[in-house]
Amino acid sequence: MNKLAPNIDWKSYFTQVGYPGLSEVNIYQPSFMIELSNMMKNVPVADWKTFLRWQLINSTAGNLNKAFENQNFDFYYKTLSGQEKMEPRWKLILDMTSNSLGETIGQLYVKKYFPPAAKQKMTDLVMNLKKSLKQRIENLSWMGPQTKLEALAKLDKMGVKVGYPDKWRDYSGLVISSESYVRNVLSSQAFEFRYTMDKVGKPVDPTEWGMTPQTVNAYYNPFRNEIVFPAGILQPPFFNVDADDAVNYGAIGMVIGHEMTHGFDNLGRQFDKDGNLRDWWTKEDSKSFDAHADMIVEQYNHYEVLDSAFVNGKHTLGENIADLGGATVAFNAYKLSLEGKEAPNPIDGFTNFQRFFLSYAQIWRTNMRDEELRKRVKTDEHSPAKVRINGVVYNMPEFYAAFPDIKPGDKLFRAPEQRPVIW
Numbered sequence: 001m002n003k004l005a006p007n008i009d010w011k012s013y014f015t016q017v018g019y020p021g022l023s024e025v026n027i028y029q030p031s032f033m034i035e036l037s038n039m040m041k042n043v044p045v046a047d048w049k050t051f052l053r054w055q056l057i058n059s060t061a062g063n064l065n066k067a068f069e070n071q072n073f074d075f076y077y078k079t080l081s082g083q084e085k086m087e088p089r090w091k092l093i094l095d096m097t098s099n100s101l102g103e104t105i106g107q108l109y110v111k112k113y114f115p116p117a118a119k120q121k122m123t124d125l126v127m128n129l130k131k132s133l134k135q136r137i138e139n140l141s142w143m144g145p146q147t148k149l150e151a152l153a154k155l156d157k158m159g160v161k162v163g164y165p166d167k168w169r170d171y172s173g174l175v176i177s178s179e180s181y182v183r184n185v186l187s188s189q190a191f192e193f194r195y196t197m198d199k200v201g202k203p204v205d206p207t208e209w210g211m212t213p214q215t216v217n218a219y220y221n222p223f224r225n226e227i228v229f230p231a232g233i234l235q236p237p238f239f240n241v242d243a244d245d246a247v248n249y250g251a252i253g254m255v256i257g258h259e260m261t262h263g264f265d266n267l268g269r270q271f272d273k274d275g276n277l278r279d280w281w282t283k284e285d286s287k288s289f290d291a292h293a294d295m296i297v298e299q300y301n302h303y304e305v306l307d308s309a310f311v312n313g314k315h316t317l318g319e320n321i322a323d324l325g326g327a328t329v330a331f332n333a334y335k336l337s338l339e340g341k342e343a344p345n346p347i348d349g350f351t352n353f354q355r356f357f358l359s360y361a362q363i364w365r366t367n368m369r370d371e372e373l374r375k376r377v378k379t380d381e382h383s384p385a386k387v388r389i390n391g392v393v394y395n396m397p398e399f400y401a402a403f404p405d406i407k408p409g410d411k412l413f414r415a416p417e418q419r420p421v422i423w
């Protein structure tokens with residue numbers, strides 16, 4: 001670092017932040033460090049002071065007095081996102097507490113809302129999804145036997161976490177007082193910084209979670225090759241112990257499949273079964289993968305969600321692959337779960353396969369202002385909700401079979417040769 005960015009006194013920096021003994025550093029963005037070092041020399045100290053003062057105010061404005069809070073809301077929420085009214089104080093504070101003391105709130109949440117039966121049912125679903133993806137991989141026509149072996153080994157080794165961590169985090173070093181709200185926020189940020197830095201040089205803790213139990217979301221971690229489903233997502237419309245199987249496979253089944261296929265999307269596929277960055281693909285299979293992925297890029301580039309605001313097919317590729325793979329693998333898993341038995345009776349006039357797709361669409365029901373949508377199309381690696389439905393189902397032969405009235409010439413119809421098949 002001294003060589004790369006010599007205008008910064010690194011020894012003093014690491015001593016000041018409390019870690020003078022670091023022996024190794026991994027620099028993600030060398031070009032940033034080089035430029036920062038140049039600026040240290042070329043920008044006057046007075047300007048740096050102004051800049052840093054501004055950073056401090058800007059990053060804490062939402063937690064300061066009403067005048068700061070209003071200004072912060074006016075720009076970041078009203079102007080950039082179109083939000084008209086600030087959320088009530090109790091919600092804002094609850095969010096902050098949930099972020100700062102995530103696993104303490106999580107323990108309360110799990111006790112109240114996450115029965116052991118839900119964990120069992122979810123674990124069974126994940127196993128069925130694994131079986132389904134295994135079958136899909138075995139039957140892929142574009143992938144050769146050598147790559148398949150590696151893919152299957154990766155799937156087999158993929159870890160699963162459901163609900164909440166086995167071991168809760170210890171927050172006893174965090175200092176909170178009734179003196180000042182913003183100081184508590186800063187104290188919590190400092191606590192997180194130390195928590196992260198204290199991991200340096202120690203073995204990786206495999207029990208650690210990257211989301212709190214109350215989070216309505218899920219993730220795949222390529223470094224550990226594991227999928228994680230917090231308790232928060234295991235409620236309707238994603239998961240309902242009382243709903244019929246078609247509905248659960250269309251919703252949480254799809255989410256499980258989505259996270260699994262992240263292990264094999266354009267980024268995830270670069271890691272092997274142990275989470276190491278290693279290319280396990282034959283040249284030919286890698287090429288076939290890219291050809292199908294390019295079809296998805298092209299398809300999503302054409303979705304105009306607002307006047308002249310288009311989805312960025314390349315930026316959203318990994319998520320779009322995971323959506324298509326997730327829905328396909330979940331549908332196949334649902335079919336496997338019927339074990340050759342006759343399909344259950346229609347409910348409210350909808351067949352079981354139609355209910356699968358209705359349930360899939362229902363998990364994406366959202367309401368968003370145009371400003372927020374415009375911002376997300378530029379920044380979010382997920383496609384907007386509506387595109388996450390239509391972009392996926394019109395690529396699936398199973399969808400046309402479930403709704404046989406959809407015909408060539410219909411607005412969203414895609415001809416078979418336009419439909420990519422990845423998983």
Ligand SMILES: [Zn+2]
Nearest residue numbers: 258262319322
């Ligand atoms: Zn995803």
